[in-house]
Amino acid sequence: MSKILTKALLELADDHLILGHRLSEWCGHAPLLEEDLALPNMGLDLIGTARSLYTYACQVEDKNKSEDDFAFLRNEREYVNCLLVERPNFNFAHTILKQLYFSVFMELYWAAALNSDDEMLVGIAGKAKKEMAYHVRHSGEWTVRLGDGTSVSNEKMLQAVNALHLYTNELFINTENSDTYISKNILPDRTSFKANWQKKIKTIFKQAFITYPNNNDELLGGRVGLHGEELGHLLASMQSVHRLHPGAQW
Amino acid sequence: MVTHTVSERNQTGIINDDKALAWATASNVLDPEIPCVTVGELGIVRDIELIEDEVTVYVSPTYSGCPAVLAIEMAIETELLKVGFRPNIKRILSPPWTTDWISDVGREKLRKFGITPPVNASSKMGLFGKVNVECPRCSSNNTEKLSEFGSTACKAQYRCKNCLEPFDYFKCI
Ligand SMILES: [Zn+2]
Numbered sequence: 001m002s003k004i005l006t007k008a009l010l011e012l013a014d015d016h017l018i019l020g021h022r023l024s025e026w027c028g029h030a031p032l033l034e035e036d037l038a039l040p041n042m043g044l045d046l047i048g049t050a051r052s053l054y055t056y057a058c059q060v061e062d063k064n065k066s067e068d069d070f071a072f073l074r075n076e077r078e079y080v081n082c083l084l085v086e087r088p089n090f091n092f093a094h095t096i097l098k099q100l101y102f103s104v105f106m107e108l109y110w111a112a113a114l115n116s117d118d119e120m121l122v123g124i125a126g127k128a129k130k131e132m133a134y135h136v137r138h139s140g141e142w143t144v145r146l147g148d149g150t151s152v153s154n155e156k157m158l159q160a161v162n163a164l165h166l167y168t169n170e171l172f173i174n175t176e177n178s179d180t181y182i183s184k185n186i187l188p189d190r191t192s193f194k195a196n197w198q199k200k201i202k203t204i205f206k207q208a209f210i211t212y213p214n215n216n217d218e219l220l221g222g223r224v225g226l227h228g229e230e231l232g233h234l235l236a237s238m239q240s241v242h243r244l245h246p247g248a249q250w
Numbered sequence: 251m252v253t254h255t256v257s258e259r260n261q262t263g264i265i266n267d268d269k270a271l272a273w274a275t276a277s278n279v280l281d282p283e284i285p286c287v288t289v290g291e292l293g294i295v296r297d298i299e300l301i302e303d304e305v306t307v308y309v310s311p312t313y314s315g316c317p318a319v320l321a322i323e324m325a326i327e328t329e330l331l332k333v334g335f336r337p338n339i340k341r342i343l344s345p346p347w348t349t350d351w352i353s354d355v356g357r358e359k360l361r362k363f364g365i366t367p368p369v370n371a372s373s374k375m376g377l378f379g380k381v382n383v384e385c386p387r388c389s390s391n392n393t394e395k396l397s398e399f400g401s402t403a404c405k406a407q408y409r410c411k412n413c414l415e416p417f418d419y420f421k422c423i
Contacts, residue, residue, distance in 0.1 A: 020315075034396060034397035034399070034407065035397075037397065037399050037400060037401065037407075038397060038398065038399035041399040041400075041403055042399070043315075044313070044314075044315030044316075044317070044403055045313060045314050045315050045403065046315070047315050048311075048313065048314025048315025048316065049314045049315070051314075051315075052314060052343065119344065120343075122344055123342075123343030123344030123346075124343060126343065126344055126345060126346035127311075127313075127314050127343055127346040127347070128314060130346065130423045131313065131314060131423075134398060134399075137398065138398060138399075
């Protein structure tokens with residue numbers, strides 16, 4: 001079947017799984033009890049969406065595969081998530097900004113996917129879009145609260161922007177050779193969301209007293225399996241139980 | 251518990267409508283995380299197909315990552331097996347589950363349990379699009395949101411400024 005559609009689904013699924021795992025790392029470490037519930041809850045949403053996407057990828061590519069094969073038995077060079085989502089949590093400001101960048105993008109993406117001619121993608125988009133609206137509100141409110149907070153919290157947000165903004169361009173690049181899928185209205189066109197994404201981020205930044213970076217620095221590589229060292233550490237932790245007990249049932 | 255196969259039930263006339271029995275059996279399973287309401291009342295059971303004793307139940311998960319989904323599916327399967335069906339569970343994503351599917355009985359049960367049921371999008375909007383969330387204990391509208399994320403994916407945390415009690419709100423999606 002179609003390798004290109006599978007690749008597009010895996011890009012989406014890997015983004016959700018890896019960011020979902022990053023959020024789960026906050027469990028027991030968040031600065032407030034409410035956030036200790038909120039961050040892993042959002043992680044669950046993302047991992048749930050990843051599961052639907054992996055399951056669909058199995059139907060498209062190879063019915064003998066399961067979602068677990070994709071999640072637990074691929075190495076870092078086989079993962080095709082964008083670099084943004086694998087960045088370590090670092091501090092709360094970094095995490096919030098990473099969530100903001102990603103969720104604003106995904107809300108636009110899922111809204112467009114609702115009009116796809118691919119029924120499965122429409123089904124996944126219907127649930128995910130509603131959840132993403134909560135994530136956008138959560139990270140948007142926190143961005144303003146931190147940016148318009150104390151000089152320390154503002155400084156941390158600025159540092160987060162400096163560290164993470166160059167990873168955002170990768171979100172707007174379409175899957176290699178996917179033009180026909182876009183023109184046939186199967187896959188949304190990632191490049192088409194850039195203007196709206198920037199507009200929304202700029203509006204939030206303005207309220208948060210954060211300057212939107214005007215340089216064009218970018219770092220790419222995730223979609224072709226070239227990742228930072230940190231992804232290896234994440235996968236080692238996430239996959240260890242599955243690899244230690246292959247095929248275990250309980 | 252005495253179990254009968256579907257054909258036995260038909261002969262003995264215990265239940266003469268197998269489809270109704272299958273519906274009732276599947277719908278009466280309790281939500282494992284909010285055990286005051288059934289999955290039928292939450293609108294999670296969407297449809298049932300019956301061919302002889304093989305029953306296919308279509309369920310709609312509430313949230314993508316809801317850990318209760320698998321528990322619910324297994325419970326439905328077990329209950330159907332107990333009354334002699336051969337169950338088949340199918341998960342459907344489209345149309346996506348919405349809190350509008352929670353029945354009136356379900357909403358009332360949630361309130362009695364101490365969880366404010368979802369405020370319908372149009373009916374209870376206050377000024378400036380602000381939603382009025384009523385305290386499940388004293389019915390006061392003088393409440394405030396503590397966090398949009400609560401103990402489970404479907405709930406938010408609120409506080410009543412009248413009776414000073416914290417409570418869960420089943421958020422609207
Ligand atoms: Zn009260």
